[in-house]
Amino acid sequence: MLTVRNLHARVAGREILRGIDLSMRFGEVHAIMGPNGSGKSTLARVLAGHPEYEVTEGNVLFEGEDLLAMDPETRARVGVFMAFQYPVEIPGVNNSYFLKAALNTIRKHRGEEELDAMEFMTLIRERMKQLGMDEVFLTRPVNEGFSGGEKKRNEIFQMAVLEPKLGILDETDSGLDIDALRVVANGVNAMRSAERSFLVVTHYQRLLNYIVPDVVHVLSDGRIVRSGGKELALELEDKGYSWLEEPVGK
């Protein structure tokens, strides 16, 4: 469903991604791990279409379509969702108003009927319950005054409502305590299906105890230097990232 070929990208004139190759199939969960500054979050943001990141080489196909040619809203509409590492506070924009507008835009794009207020409320109540969220969230402005954990939970909640084909989790685990981590992971696991894939960007192996990946990639200096099964994450946990810098036997 997702094919990344020789992807190079830079931000503020600095090259961060130096040739990423990655291939994901429907139903798979891939984890992207790596030390700080390795380009994990850049990869997530480039896939979501963040305007500050410039792709200088390579291409990305999503279901056979040129993802990089799409603006951010089109990517969202065709089924790409990124849970932000730092969700943005938007004072004055009501959470449920925003989410209803987003959902109906996406539904329209899919050729589905837009939901009316009642149908929407029914849907989000159910999703909120799954994520143990208080309904007071709905009446508040987007992320404003939310704690770090609440913001991350709100991201997963939005993902559960918008039902993307590809969910990209950009360090969703950072700043979460173990209980919140479990809630978030359960939310993701509940969404796993043969028609949906996840790209889980994380610094720590901890999250992968709960969201068990099919493939683990290790990023270093803008390239994938190792790929393997879930055991690779444990190995990293054990040895740290420094051994990656040693030459790899060919």
Next chain:
Amino acid sequence: MSLDLYRTEFAKARAHRPKGEPAALAERREEALHRFLALGFPTTRQEEWRFTSVTPIADQAFALGAPPVGGACPVDVDPFRFHGVCAAELVFIDGHFVPSLSTRAALLGGARAGSLAAAAAGHAADVEANLARVAAFERAPFVALNTALFADGAFVHVPAHTVLEHPVHVLFMSTGANDGSPLMSHPRVLAVLGDNSQASIVETYAGPEGARYFANPVTEIVLGQNAVLDHYKLQRESAEAYHVGSIYLRAARSANCASHSISLGGALVRNDVMAVLGGEGGECTLNGLYLADRQRLVDNHTTIDHAMPHCGSREIYKGILADRARGVFNGKIIVRADAQKTDAKQTNRALLLSEDAQINSKPELEIFANDVKCTHGAAVGQLDEDAVFYLRSRGLGLAEARRMLIHAFLGDVLHRMPLAPVRDGIEAVVERQLARALEAAA
């Protein structure tokens, strides 16, 4: 261009005045004309007009418009009406009252809303006591010009202990030009609220799209003790028009006054609001919302004069500027030596939608009392690009994302305007005017 034009127009206007105009008012008009001729149009060398050149107004020969013949309406008034929500709707064309376009439901408790010229001719005591006395023209050329030349306007009187449940709407329409020469009008409003009375008054200024004309209104508001007024000035002139307006407001003990200035149209716009809290315990709210695109200019000058102790004032002005538009905000707060326990708060925020848009913003605090609370804050910014991306990443289009953020930006000032029919129309107009700027790439 010579000011003689105004002398000529004055002579013409004098010949057409209603016969009953009291001698005292006629004299006041002569004084005002001479004052205007002595002052001339302000220049950017004057501090009050530093950022706003009125040369485009001074350089054109504007003529006073004649009353519409036989009540025929040369312009479409309908889009600017508030259908079915007003106690009275007074319609003026080029400054002349048009009864056939106006509606007046029975006003309660002896309240009146009608032609100011007629009230003056009838020697109404509240007109004689207040007209051209609240708005001082000695140092204000545009107020002097209005006082000399106004044909008519609205007089709203709410007697003591009377509550007007529904708003009074005063609609000043300009027609634009006559025989190729651009028209000017000098609408006048006098609102007098007796002790313990309550009312809502909306003034709308509008003209046909694309028309170039000059509107120079002056409003005088006098509030008795404990009176409560919710006042709106909705400026929806054509995008080519010149609009210079002044509102003078005087509040007695424990009066509560809100004046909302919504400025959406006009090529060159200046709004002055001068509020005097002249009795203990008064409350004043000034809200402003302005919008300009292309090369338009909107200048808001406000003064809140805390003359007596224990008064509070709250002021929030918010503006959106696109393209090469310019905004000016000058908010003066005076706290007189007697005005202990004053509580004044001023906020001014501008949103710039393009790199070429600009705002000159200045708070001016003159505080002569020592036991007061005065705060002011100003902020200028662009739309938060991170927020725009966040919304887009959830599927919302660029224009929709920007619209949502602008709605949020205007939200708190709009929510401070209690009258829903006014509030409701504003966002639609803002959206329509900004449609181009919203679609444009970041």
